[in-house]
Amino acid sequence: MINITLPDGSVRQYQKGINSYDIALSISEGLARNVFAAEVNKAMWDLERPINNDATVRLITWNDDEGKDIFWHTSAHLMAEAIEILYPGVKFGIGPSIETGFYYDVDFLDYAISSDDFKKIEDKMAELVAQKQPIVRKEVSKAEALSYFEKKGDEYKVELIRDLEDGTITFYQSGDFVDLCRGPHLPNMGFIKAIKLLNLAGAYWRGDEKRKQLTRIYGVTFPKKKELDEYLLLLEEAKKRDHRKLGKEMELFTFSQKVGVGLPIWLPKGAALRERLENFLKKVQKEYGYQQVICPHIGNVELYKTSGHFQKYGADSFRPITTPQEGEEFFLKPMNCPHHCEIYASKPHSYKDLPLRIAEFGTVYRYEQSGELHGLTRVRGFTQDDAHIFCTPEQLEEEFCKVIDIVLYIFKTLDFKEFTAQISLRDPDNKEKYIGSDENWQKAEDAIMHAAKQRNLNTTVEIGEAAFYGPKLDFMVKDAIGRKWQLGTIQVDYNLPERFDLEYIGSDNLKHRPIMIHRAPFGSMERFVAVLIEHTGGNFPLWLTPTQAIILPISDKYQEYAEEVCKKLSKMDVRVTIDDRSEKTGKKIRDAELQKIPYMIIVGEKEMNENSVSIRQHGVGDLGSMTIDGFATLINSQIEELLSSE
RNA sequence: GCCGUUGUAGCUCAGUGGUAGAGCGCUUCCUUGGUAAGGAAGAGGUCACGAGUUCAACUCUCGUCAAUGGCUCCA
Numbered sequence: 192m193i194n195i196t197l198p199d200g201s202v203r204q205y206q207k208g209i210n211s212y213d214i215a216l217s218i219s220e221g222l223a224r225n226v227f228a229a230e231v232n233k234a235m236w237d238l239e240r241p242i243n244n245d246a247t248v249r250l251i252t253w254n255d256d257e258g259k260d261i262f263w264h265t266s267a268h269l270m271a272e273a274i275e276i277l278y279p280g281v282k283f284g285i286g287p288s289i290e291t292g293f294y295y296d297v298d299f300l301d302y303a304i305s306s307d308d309f310k311k312i313e314d315k316m317a318e319l320v321a322q323k324q325p326i327v328r329k330e331v332s333k334a335e336a337l338s339y340f341e342k343k344g345d346e347y348k349v350e351l352i353r354d355l356e357d358g359t360i361t362f363y364q365s366g367d368f369v370d371l372c373r374g375p376h377l378p379n380m381g382f383i384k385a386i387k388l389l390n391l392a393g394a395y396w397r398g399d400e401k402r403k404q405l406t407r408i409y410g411v412t413f414p415k416k417k418e419l420d421e422y423l424l425l426l427e428e429a430k431k432r433d434h435r436k437l438g439k440e441m442e443l444f445t446f447s448q449k450v451g452v453g454l455p456i457w458l459p460k461g462a463a464l465r466e467r468l469e470n471f472l473k474k475v476q477k478e479y480g481y482q483q484v485i486c487p488h489i490g491n492v493e494l495y496k497t498s499g500h501f502q503k504y505g506a507d508s509f510r511p512i513t514t515p516q517e518g519e520e521f522f523l524k525p526m527n528c529p530h531h532c533e534i535y536a537s538k539p540h541s542y543k544d545l546p547l548r549i550a551e552f553g554t555v556y557r558y559e560q561s562g563e564l565h566g567l568t569r570v571r572g573f574t575q576d577d578a579h580i581f582c583t584p585e586q587l588e589e590e591f592c593k594v595i596d597i598v599l600y601i602f603k604t605l606d607f608k609e610f611t612a613q614i615s616l617r618d619p620d621n622k623e624k625y626i627g628s629d630e631n632w633q634k635a636e637d638a639i640m641h642a643a644k645q646r647n648l649n650t651t652v653e654i655g656e657a658a659f660y661g662p663k664l665d666f667m668v669k670d671a672i673g674r675k676w677q678l679g680t681i682q683v684d685y686n687l688p689e690r691f692d693l694e695y696i697g698s699d700n701l702k703h704r705p706i707m708i709h710r711a712p713f714g715s716m717e718r719f720v721a722v723l724i725e726h727t728g729g730n731f732p733l734w735l736t737p738t739q740a741i742i743l744p745i746s747d748k749y750q751e752y753a754e755e756v757c758k759k760l761s762k763m764d765v766r767v768t769i770d771d772r773s774e775k776t777g778k779k780i781r782d783a784e785l786q787k788i789p790y791m792i793i794v795g796e797k798e799m800n801e802n803s804v805s806i807r808q809h810g811v812g813d814l815g816s817m818t819i820d821g822f823a824t825l826i827n828s829q830i831e832e833l834l835s836s837e
Numbered sequence: 838g839c840c841g842u843u844g845u846a847g848c849u850c851a852g853u854g855g856u857a858g859a860g861c862g863c864u865u866c867c868u869u870g871g872u873a874a875g876g877a878a879g880a881g882g883u884c885a886c887g888a889g890u891u892c893a894a895c896u897c898u899c900g901u902c903a904a905u906g907g908c909u910c911c912a
Binding site for chain 1: 906910
């Protein structure tokens with residue numbers, strides 16, 4: 192007999208050699224039906240693998256993250272099996288599960304494959320599911336593994352096996368399809384009740400753009416049809432919120448081929464929205480002791496040689512601008528930091544001047560490969576809500592905390608409720624990738640960790656993701672439908688102060704090197720507005736939205752009164768327009784609702800006589816009538832309440 | 838940059854080797870209507886661009902550009 196410890200701490204006795212399925216069955220039949228695999232002494236095991244010693248066992252179902260991982264990983268095998276049957280001779284790369292679903296990289300040889308083939312593959316997968324094929328694990332020696340795939344002619348698997356250690360290699364077989372795989376897997380394919388192949392893309396073998404490009408097929412599966420339907424609905428919802436679509440519909444921004452790809456053009460409504468965001472941040476920053484500066488859009492090549500950016504990125508930048516006579520070279524500004532370093536260097540500093548916080552909405556230009564461009568989130572010209580803080584080592588942590596406070600205030604104001612802070616540290620085994628002394632790195636990393644802890648941030652740590660000049664903290668927010676976006680960033684930099692030879696006189700009357708903090712709470716205006724559009728679905732908060740209210744006269748007879756109301760409200764800082772078309776009220780309401788305008792003001796005979804307005808709220812309905820002043824107060828107090836809730 | 842897909846009216850999209858279509862929007866007229874679509878008429882297109890095949894190309898082929906889904910990249 193062996194002792195099995197379950198997650199609730201209870202210990203049960205079983206015959207030696209029992210498997211996790213039978214353990215599940217001994218608990219309940221329902222559990223046994225739903226269990227995929229088990230965590231045995233912290234390792235993931237297949238259900239049917241016998242347990243011969245005392246162990247701690249956690250049964251894994253769909254409700255566990257590991258369960259989804261197993262489910263989708265098995266689904267990748269299922270798809271590969273179907274593909275192998277339909278396209279004999281194809282070769283397989285890797286086929287992992289991903290955050291939602293799975294993919295498999297396939298070398299389709301001479302087969303021409305397109306999304307039209309998905310139906311065929313899905314049908315074959317369903318057919319295999321109906322057979323409830325068992326998935327069988329087999330331990331093989333490295334020699335056996337190599338010989339199998341060499342014989343099969345699959346050089347990708349052979350390459351993978353070469354990197355593995357003998358004695359750790361397992362195969363998984365379903366039907367005639369055999370794959371190199373660590374597992375674990377579902378006990379059989381019968382669990383996979385709903386299948387959808389989503390898209391198809393090129394993907395380099397092992398992510399190396401010099402190597403062969405395989406065809407990657409993405410798919411998603413679920414244990415219940417209903418869950419697939421819900422997922423597809425979510426995709427629909429995401430499509431509706433797409434900032435590129437809404438940005439066009441709401442006339443916020445546009446692109447022009449003649450102006451150039453990846454160069455967003457802000458239309459009046461979008462520009463006004465952006466300006467409100469900028470003013471909001473400027474006001475906050477002023478309270479935190481920042482000073483605004485303005486720098487030119489180009490910089491002499493020497494500036495970037497000093498900063499080191501020329502050496503690192505010069506070849507991948509827009510080509511330099513040269514003067515016709517003197518042969519000077521300028522680069523379009525790809526970041527604001529070197530300019531700001533020169534501002535610091537423009538006069539001597541005492542420790543009493545620090546921290547110096549200089550801020551700029553700085554427009555920068557970066558060459559991005561054409562295939563990278565995406566709406567407002569990846570562009571070639573954008574404006575950073577940038578600032579650089581020059582401080583003493585003693586001030587670093589406090590300054591860092593203050594930046595976190597600004598970011599938290601912004602998130603709160605803009606209703607981003609869920610977020611995590613990703614702390615990127617350097618890879619200690621790869622120190623040559625970074626510059627600066629161990630001591631400084633240690634100090635900077637400690638400062639970030641302490642600051643994050645002090646502000647109670649929910650953090651994740653990524654080793655090796657630091658910038659080459661220092662560690663950083665990036666905020667990842669979850670939007671209203673659960674998608675993750677990277678927004679603000681805070682970085683600690685020991686490098687640029689060194690390169691620009693920046694210094695201050697300390698209390699000891701000696702020269703010291705300041706530390707620089709780079710920070711952009713929004714990231715960039717473009718990216719932030721894009722995320723805001725997708726987060727709100729275009730229903731911006733009242734203080735930001737382009738049009739806060741629209742006046743709908745019941746008929747042309749009340750046009751004059753409508754104009755009077757419009758004038759009065761505008762004077763009280765309400766952004767209001769009039770729908771003066773000769774349409775019925777129902778039509779005007781419908782259009783205003785579709786335009787996502789927060790308030791509709793209906794005026795007719797009754798309102799004109801009473802000198803009042805009838806209000807309808809977007810997505811809510813009729814709010815009844817009130818005075819014009821009353822409505823302006825309603826709107827302005829709502830905004831005030833939100834913006835003063837620090 | 839690489840692989841796949843797409844490109845028809847301002848927008849969303851049908852369509853065919855033989856004179857270019859719908860809905861919405863726009864203009865004009867009728868209607869003056871009280872909380873999600875009143876009616877009629879009209880304007881609007883080098884079918885992304887360039888070559889080729891053909892008696893004939895928006896349609897087929899090739900190329901270019903752009904958008905798009907990924908990959909790689911992201912100071």
